[in-house]
Amino acid sequence: MAVDIDKFVAYLGKQAFRGGHGKGKCGEYVRKALQAGGAHFNEFKPPHYGKEYGLTLERLGFHEITVNDPDHFPFIRGDVMVMQPHKGGKQAGHVAGYDGKYWISDFYQRDFWAGPDYRNQKPRAKYAVYRY
Template identity: 50%
Template sequence: MPFDTEKFAAHLREHAGRHSQSSCAKFVRRALEAAGADTGSHPNYAKHYGPILLRNGFHAISVDNPDGFAFQKGDIVVMNATKKGHQAGHIAGYDGTQWISDFVQRGFWPGPAYAREKPSYVVYRR
């Protein structure tokens, strides 16, 4: 099934806020749909998006150190929950220069709790 990485990145950029709206799964899902992905009956929690990505032709890639990794436009990260406060986990897409979910992130980790705890994650690439 066709997936337009440019449309995905553009949709992320156009709809992102300045701060988290606690809606990363909704925003990334809408960007996926705008790019041609079929999200069907999607999960509510970001941490459960792996199967949808696999079904849409993405595959998991190995990223041992996100700080030194060369991400590509269209990469998507799915993070597990943090121990306190972020039970839904997180999902974000890379637009070629930055990570975006429901807001433009400052880096790979979406916030201080994630940066501190570094929960497990999977990066998906198409």
């Protein structure tokens, strides 16, 4: 099934909270944005937690790309990051889409890292980026 990246990022941007932190609903917001882009979850159930989105993205036609340094990588519109929990963090992890300027989940992130604990720890082995 095709995913319209423009519709995906447009929906994500319209729904996300600007100016602050998310509400722990990154998986829900990204799922709804993927659906707005044409993704169907008829044959499998979408994951609940952000950290579980890798296989779902692959089933939708995304593929994992190598990103050694997310602070200096040329991401493109429609890239999706999946992050495992940081040390001491909640079990849910994180998922967000890139609109060409911002990483967005249920909120607009200031950078790739979904908050100060991720930013301080920069868990390199704990994230993956997917491209359509």
